[in-house]
Amino acid sequence: MSRTIRFNQAGGPEVLEFVETTVPQPGPNEIRIHVKAIGLNRAESMWRKDIYIEPVKFPAGLGYEAAGTVDAVGSSVSGFAPGDVVSVIPSFSMNQYGTYGEVIVVPDYAVVKHPSSLSFTEAASVWMMFVTAYGALIEDAKVTQGDFVIVPAASSSVGLAAIQLANYAGATSIALTRTAAKKQPLLDAGAAHVVVTDEADLVDEVMRITGGNGARVAFDPVGGPNFAKLLATLSFQGIAYIYGALSDEVTPLPVLEMIGKMLTVKAHNIWLTSGDETRRKAAVDYILKGLESGALKPVIDRTFSFDQMVDAHRYLETNGQFGKIVVTV
Template sequence: MKSIEIRETGGPSVLQLAERPCPELTGPDDILVKLAAAGVNPIDTKIRSNGPMLPAGFPAVLGCDGAGVVEAVGEAVTRFKPGDEVWFCYGGLGGPVGTYAEYIVLDNHLAQAKPRSIEMVEAAAAPLVLLTAWEALHDRARLHEGHRVLIHAGAGGVGHVAIQLAKAAGARVCTTVSSPEKAAFAHALGAEYCINYQEEDLVGAVMEWTGGQGVDIAFDTVGPAVFRQTIPAMAHYGDLVTILDPGPELDLKEARMRNLRISLELMLTPMLRDVPRARVQQGEILRRCAKLIDRGDLRIHVSETFPLEQAAAAHALLEQGHVTGKLALTSA
């Protein structure tokens, strides 16, 4: 089978097309999936640049997100049969298992039935960002109807689904964007108020929108500087969640005065630390997101697709920044 692998760290050019044996079922709970597409995520570019996150190391096939058709099932599998369409987040952190390939074998409990109403490309691009946004908003920040929520980078991969998940929960949403075009995109997803961070003061804009109260929940998907800037925009007793390391130079005096709950979100933990309970929970999240997608309350925006062989071009585009929504690779 064709796959894209890395044998050393570096720029996009280290992504090389390779031939590998097609994986085979090794356990009674396994399924063999012929991949139709794979999502491209920032974690992929970080592993390419910094090295695998798992001991399996090099050579490594990248890609955590995938969607495809079940081709074979282990003897204990009752959830799926050949021909079923599935989506999942699995692999891509080190060693030979990843979704930048034509086939993958995984435990059937890690996959879910693909949403019926979307194509394979959209399904493949969705799991990692959906799990990240859901865990951040629902599990970390305890999102409820009526909350005022600030989503940073609302036109990005995580941000554009976070807006929709917050809106579906009955929250009021504001977001940061970098252009009028991205503001229009975010408004169409359900954002009530957009802040152009290149032209407007974040705290001033948030306070104007909230009548001086600040937001109940803020979701940082950008990094330490934005995390720090967000603290004075929070309501007292609010929840501030970040998917990145907030950095060593962090003054939490104002956060403490506001009695903020600060949470860290990493949806990769179940793969990195082998936490079965969390894997089950993530499967339930994907199942619930599929329902939202199929009833029209959640959509996945893929701005551009690349053939598997052009993975390096996809990485180069992603690293330029400002991609709207997601990128995906197609292997069919």
Template sequence: MQVQQTREFGTPDVFEAAEVALPEPGPGQIRVRQIASSVNPVDTKLRAAGPAIAPALPAVLGCDVAGEVDAVGDNVRRFVPGDAVYGCAAGLVGRGGAYGEYVVVDAELMAAKPANLGWRETAALPLVTITAWEALVDRARVVPGDHVLIHGGTGGVGHIAIQIAKAQGARVATTVSSADKAAIARRCGADETIHYREESVEDYVERLTGGRGFDVVFDATGGSDLAKSFAAVRVNGQVVTIVSQYSADLTPMHTKSLTLHAVFMLTAMLHGVNPAHHAEILTKAGGLVAAGQLMPLLDERRFNLGDVGAAHAHLEAGAALGKIVIDIADEARNA
């Protein structure tokens, strides 16, 4: 089969085409004929730095899987060849990556593809949807009436988080950097938008909450937004972050009696902690898709399997608006 692999970690031009043996599924695994995948920030970080969680070199990267079951291993009961599936199940240490024509994955991480969603949209969903779900539903337990602030509402995770929070019955505010992005955030369901370059935290907290603060703040961007999150949340409120690999002053947590959640959705794959829950999340997400409550935003640029390096460069340049999809098979390339 054809793959895009790297023999060293570094810049996006490290990817090269290669032909490798077709992998065989082991017990509890399925082989998926890949139709599409996507590019996430974690994929670029694995390619650039090769941390301990990266596959061994030569490495095939790519976490998001979307395709048809081609073969099943022993003890697999949920899927049969021909089933359309999706999941975040590849591209880490000890696992093949999704940037290839086939990939072997653990069946328990996978869910049935949403019937009314195209392959390109399906490939865009797994990692970002699981991340947003774990943050807002599993950790913060957002309920109807909660006032939720999402930093980075047009990002890959952020635009999905808006939709999940709305599906939970929340009132949603989000930060944006332009009028165009504010319009996109509102199309995703945001009730309120904040031009963070033009309005201070104190001002928008006063304007939108009467100075009380938000019930839940979701930091999907990192950096200084964690401090802004502490400033924006109410007393006894909750902050969830997905980017916390830096030092931060936690004093405001103490003075406001806050709860801080750190979410890294790859933990289930890395440590084997309740991986089946990811399939449960994606199954529920499929229900939201069917109900018209969830739809990914796709970047307008198109990339094929041979363009993985260019797709990574596009994401790292900050030029993408929406998820970057890799079209692998004809079902995606011709969509």
């Protein structure tokens, strides 16, 4: 028997329940993992509330990321064996699989042997943050030297990953934060520039930093009324990726300005990359090289124990973290 976390109705963190389950057998193309750490994501909070990109089927499990050791493999699985140290890349529906458990079963294509330099806590955090940012900045926008990349909500795990990936590709990152308290930590985390939006005019600052040209790329998880101002910071034929909806207000689009500057606005999520075998492999190879070289490194804000999962979800929803929240098992 092992414990897993499920919920029977949408709601706050208190709907999460610990359930004793029989340890499942892996199917032909599945891998069973003894979990050591679980990475938490905003997507799981939205899933718990049933406001995510697909409807929840109850009773429901949840979780996209985990790290641990292989316990058993399915009859058709190759390349993995019991005892292997692995982590899970988000590439499945939470209606089918979940990672919030002491022992989990996931599809073999979602399992990665991560670098030995990473702890279980770090390995549980890397794939959502880096693959999400990689898909937009590296795979699609192909940022490179001379490009400026604006990163709103830069202290989030994906925001910090975007800063690192922009640097890794030779581009120049411009991190956005609302409060001055996070300015120095963002600079220490690798941001070339930091704009404190509660203290300075965003458009004026970006134009100053870019010599009046604007940034080629913005990578935004917020939306809302400030999205139009974000678009105003872009260069001619700039691209804005919107991959979240942290603001619950309407997101306006300045149509005439978009036409005049020939801007592109793209909705983005990790599935563009992780849902395609070829793209997923390219992303994993790219990120593994960055992790092994030290150019990419997850930033962990805080850890909780498995028994504290409800508290961890409450903390996740305060939006005060700097980096990733991880639960140890």
